[in-house]
Amino acid sequence: MNNKLPKALELKQEIKRQETINRVLRAINDIKSQGGKIAIENLMEITGLSRSVFSKPHIRELLEKGSIKPFSTNTLKPNTKDEQISALRQKNAELEHELELLRGKLFLAMNK
Secondary structure (H helix, E strand, O other): OOOOOOHHHHHHHHHHHHHHHHHHHHHHHHHHHOOOOOOHHHHHHHHOOOHHHHHOHHHHHHHHHOOOOOOOHHHOOOOOHHHHHHHHHHHHHHHHHHHHHHHHHHHHHHOO
């Protein structure tokens, strides 16, 4: 048996792969330009892609080249109360930083 795919199907798959890569790259650039945190959850929201897409080899390679962890650690549940408090404090600090950035952008936009 020959497991080789027809050329037309290979081409179609490569086009879809490149479209997905482009969507992810645009999302990363959008997040960076807005000063946000690049995390899988944010990329999923912006691209509309499912979490499973980010585990595919071509996307995983793209993320690793950009030093982005394919699965963010904030999806893991902390084991102890102290770990939960620490995780919440860290998340709070990240959100406060993001809020300050957004306030600055709003101030600049209102003064144009």
